[in-house]
Amino acid sequence: MKRVVVIGAGIAGTAAALAARNSGAEVTLVRGGSGATSLGVGAYDATPWEVRGESSLTNVPLSASCMQILEQIGCVSCPESGAVLASSTGILRPARAHDDALLDLSVLRSGRVLLLDATIDGWDASSLSRSYNAHSLRGERSFETLLGNFIKHTDERAMTFAELAGRHDAPARLGWLATAIKKALKSTDSVCAILTPPILGAERARAKELGALVGVPCGEAIAPFSSPTGRRFDAGRDRALQHAQVTTVDGWVTRITVADVVAIELEDGAALEADAVVLATGGLLGGGIVYAPAEHILATAVPPYPRRVFECGVDAPVRVGHDGKELLVPGSMFGLAAEQLAWPFTNDPIMERVGVLADQSRASDRVFVAGDLVADRSRTWLEALASGAHAGAAASAT
Numbered sequence: 081m082k083r084v085v086v087i088g089a090g091i092a093g094t095a096a097a098l099a100a101r102n103s104g105a106e107v108t109l110v111r112g113g114s115g116a117t118s119l120g121v122g123a124y125d126a127t128p129w130e131v132r133g134e135s136s137l138t139n140v141p142l143s144a145s146c147m148q149i150l151e152q153i154g155c156v157s158c159p160e161s162g163a164v165l166a167s168s169t170g171i172l173r174p175a176r177a178h179d180d181a182l183l184d185l186s187v188l189r190s191g192r193v194l195l196l197d198a199t200i201d202g203w204d205a206s207s208l209s210r211s212y213n214a215h216s217l218r219g220e221r222s223f224e225t226l227l228g229n230f231i232k233h234t235d236e237r238a239m240t241f242a243e244l245a246g247r248h249d250a251p252a253r254l255g256w257l258a259t260a261i262k263k264a265l266k267s268t269d270s271v272c273a274i275l276t277p278p279i280l281g282a283e284r285a286r287a288k289e290l291g292a293l294v295g296v297p298c299g300e301a302i303a304p305f306s307s308p309t310g311r312r313f314d315a316g317r318d319r320a321l322q323h324a325q326v327t328t329v330d331g332w333v334t335r336i337t338v339a340d341v342v343a344i345e346l347e348d349g350a351a352l353e354a355d356a357v358v359l360a361t362g363g364l365l366g367g368g369i370v371y372a373p374a375e376h377i378l379a380t381a382v383p384p385y386p387r388r389v390f391e392c393g394v395d396a397p398v399r400v401g402h403d404g405k406e407l408l409v410p411g412s413m414f415g416l417a418a419e420q421l422a423w424p425f426t427n428d429p430i431m432e433r434v435g436v437l438a439d440q441s442r443a444s445d446r447v448f449v450a451g452d453l454v455a456d457r458s459r460t461w462l463e464a465l466a467s468g469a470h471a472g473a474a475a476s477a478t
């Protein structure tokens with residue numbers, strides 16, 4: 081049986097581990113901590129939706145292996161024609177797939193969507209209703225606030241969404257919320273859904289259960305901060321990995337060397353061996369790519385020598401670059417000008433394309449890469465899923 085080690089437990093690493101396991105390999109996944117997947121909002125795109133617009137997103141097909149992985153993780157809905165989600169920033173936005181607890185407006189009949197007027201930090205139901213009504217697609221439905229008492233304890237008003245979501249994992253507490261909503265609803269006539277802040281479960285999505293108790297479809301809006309979707313993903317991932325018999329190790333990988341076997345060294349001195357390795361360590365946010373200009377060598381003095389501005393977070397036989405070319409050591413001690421690196425100084429920033437150069441998912445002999453770590457790919461959740469699925473299958477076939 082092939083031995084595959086996957087490094088990084090975001091969506092790319094999870095997909096790689098499950099794909100390698102589904103192909104019959106013995107898999108170990110190294111979990112280094114949080115990354116972009118843990119901070120995601122639960123709206124999952126194949127291409128950045130701001131760039132492509134609504135219509136192009138709804139028909140991006142997902143491969144059978146991606147669909148199988150989503151089923152194994154179990155907390156993601158992928159409607160054939162995409163979804164429309166409400167954001168707590170006041171916009172309605174398209175998405176190709178979404179966290180199960182989010183309310184998909186595209187499948188609702190026309191009518192009124194009621195927003196819980198819950199007094200929680202970061203949630204302003206009346207402003208949101210006004211904004212959604214202004215943006216409402218084709219005017220099929222209207223948004224109104226639902227007045228009532230939906231927070232049980234006063235201190236919960238200052239909690240993060242994720243903390244409060246955890247309280248609704250308890251059946252009794254979810255039942256209390258359902259009773260409060262039913263009490264506030266004078267009539268369900270023309271009500272097509274209830275939109276809540278993102279508070280419906282941290283272990284699992286509780287939206288369907290709440291909808292069944294209330295008798296009207298219920299679901300969450302997206303929140304850009306402190307959303308519980310990352311926690312729900314982590315819980316779904318861990319259930320899927322355990323069920324698939326993937327071994328997990330908590331630790332931070334520092335070095336990979338490839339000889340007769342692939343040797344993986346961890347920060348705490350532990351070591352692993354494999355026939356192939358998948359690096360799915362994320363981009364700048366996950367720690368897979370590190371911003372390391374020469375001025376970092378000596379903070380208080382002129383750098384002694386120039387060096388590449390970005391490097392791979394793990395010492396591994398891979399090449400870092402963008403636009404298909406390896407990054408060169410800059411001529412100046414101070415590296416590249418900041419204006420070349422990041423938005424808003426440039427519309428085509430290197431920071432969004434830099435990564436490990438790969439042929440499909442193969443970076444070098446027995447070393448595969450996936451997700452935000454890979455150069456020149458869209459930094460989206462579904463792209464990370466697809467590249468993880470590809471890398472896991474390729475690694476197990478090495």
Ligand SMILES: Cc1cc2nc3c(=O)[nH]c(=O)nc-3n(C[C@H](O)[C@H](O)[C@H](O)COP(=O)(O)OP(=O)(O)OC[C@H]3O[C@@H](n4cnc5c(N)ncnc54)[C@H](O)[C@@H]3O)c2cc1C
Pocket residue numbers: 087088089090091092093110111112113114115116117118119120121123124125126331332333334360361362363365366367368393394450451452453459460461462464
């Ligand atoms: C705030 C935010 C909002 C977003 N919104 C959207 C959106 O609306 N739609 C969309 O499609 N996408 C969105 N994205 C992007 C999407 O979340 C990412 O593209 C995707 O999650 C990347 O997954 P990944 O597995 O490649 O990386 P990550 O999720 O970053 O995972 C990498 C993992 O590797 C671990 N790691 C790194 N180095 C090591 C090491 N040396 N040893 C061990 N472990 C290591 C990290 O701890 C991390 O857990 C958003 C991202 C953020 C941050």
